[in-house]
Amino acid sequence: MTALGVAAPERLADLKRRLPTGARLHFSVLALVLVVMAFLPLVVPESALPVAIRTLVFAIMAVGWNLMSGYGGMFSFGHAAFFGVGAYTNAYLLTAFGVSPWIGMIVGAGLSAGVGVLIAYLCLKYKLAGSYFALATFAFAQMFLLVTLNMEFLNKSEGINIPLLPEESWSMLQFDQGSLYYYWIPLVLLGVAVAVSISFVYSRPGQFAQAIRDDPTAAESLGIKVMKYRLIPVALSCAVTAVAGAFYTQYYLFIGPDQAFGLHVSTDAIIPAVIGGIGTIWGPLIGAAVIGPLSAVVAGFLRDPPPFLEFLYGTSGLDIAIYAILLILIVVFLPKGIYGTIRERRRK
């Protein structure tokens, strides 16, 4: 399964030959975005770094979710399951066997892809679609939460701590607190995730998957193997999300059942994609950039409000209200998300 996560160079080149406009445009935008983003920590205050890192994790999760739910058309409400499998695989392999997180990340991605394919296969085989599919994935995520809570080797409810190392280590993916590597590594991971998205979307399997999403009966009648081309985006999606989970564990040095499999983890993957635009390459990134810093920006604002808003000083929870209002406004006025709507207007 992991082989699917990496687009071989010759395949990329091949893709570019075949579909020069779309994919090439996206790849060049991606390169530009990554370069611009790489310099971000040099201009923002140090205290904003954790927020930027959290935003990158959201973005990776949302890119992952978007592969399965946006392009594959299978709405997952349980991406916490795949995030958690990635996080726990890394945490367990590292603490029990001293395995490098880089390897843990790959193993986690593979395992998560396997789990995802199995879940999706069962759901699709028994013809669960739409909200029933979403509910089934949600149920699986909850099941993982309960299983973890009862697994002695995963420390049950206590979670797993990643031990602190005396020195920075690339192989063990641990750096000094505030190190910029903690920003650049997820940035590169996000870049890879977006590159995987682009390659997939413009590849033959990707085109098949989108055709199936739009009309499975028509696609099948054309001879497309529906099950196979539905499971490919699922595997990719789960693998990408698991990578976010593994990095999360390394950055926060702790993973517990709630951090891994909690309901909020699933929504963290969905909301950026919904706000930015489901089924678009850039939607999840834009959504994450809006949602990720929201609570920190609002909280910072409330700590030092301008004079005419002095009465708001010290109020808490305002970010959640703004978050909710934003979500409602976007769903009402930009039903295809920020990027999705802009793109549509431009096409008209």
Place this chain on the structure above:
Amino acid sequence: MKKHTLVVVAVAVALGMSGCSGTSNVAAGGDSVDSVTIGSIHPLSGSLSGVGGLMNAGAKMAVADINEAGGIESLGGATLVLNEGDSQGKAEIGQSEAQRLISEGAVALIGTYQSDVTQNVASVAERAKVPLVIDVAVDDKILEQGYSYSFRIQPDATSMGASGARSLIAMGEATGTEIDTVAYIHIEGAFGGSVFEAFKTEAEATGITVADEITYSGANFSDATTQVTQALASDPDVIVVTGYFPDNLLIAEAVNALKPDIKAVFGIASGAYDDNSFPAAAGEAASNILSANYHYSATSDRVADIRTRFEAANGESMETASMLSYQAVEVIAAALEESGSVDPEVLRDAISALSLTDPLLEFNGPIEFDENGQNINATVVVMQVQDGAVEQVFPTEIATKEAILPAFSR
């Protein structure tokens, strides 16, 4: 080409926002001895914002009291500044708040109420070499990482679970109440799990059977009837409960509705049963419920004065959690006074060597930390709701009323 540009600009601008989190009061604290910044991290929003806000208020009051009394004398009367962080009840937010507070010049941190949040904040403190004085967070594991910058004022889970079990047994013997079987209901997570494990070990060593362990999720918990019914299925003498305020309240209400033939409901480290708002919130359901917990000293004048002023200022009763936040600021202030330094590493050594007399809680002696950072004199007392008020009932030396056991006559 135009399309190119627009996409690029839109993406770059949108992603650029990710860095623009507003941080304002960078100027506070630092190396200046005019003021010393302490960072506090509590759940100020989310489902635990009630208690989090009161803890924050407790810390604020301690800062104000110390400043009013002349600040830190050994630093030339430097005033304390509290930089408030909001964990939202989430571990990763707590972690980024800790990083923010430290980068804004906090020389020490206090917090955080939840074990998993504290776990993350402790690792930040350790790596940044800034002391963390834990006001509330019970899980043993927090101090078992070999960290040298974390200190805890309250008793840990093992000590609470074990002394809770010992208190229950001792009270049973003293009142001639036979306690053979208990069922345990606790919240999922590090907090509930660790208290339960310690209770079980201690109770089973003395021949009490823990017939059932029932866990529940704190999120979206709206009725405890299922859990209580399940607990009653093993026909226990006592139902032992560990959790936070809202969920423990529901458990008390469910027990009251079912009116089972049990001898007591016994909270250990319960967020509800020794809270002064509990008798009013639960009404009849609160009656005679027991609670083994750390508790503010109900016999100290200093505590009474602080509580009166707190209530006048905040309109709400000052609970033990807020008192611990107050105490945590005092610990840091005492260490600042002792060391005369705002260097966090020097401050750490001073906290470690501290012996703070006249603690605000019902403890066995002054606040002193062992090599893991645990306050060696921290202990629990047993309280009981009697006639709509929380009374200290065990050990008898500090009792304000006599214990009623069996608690129910059914």
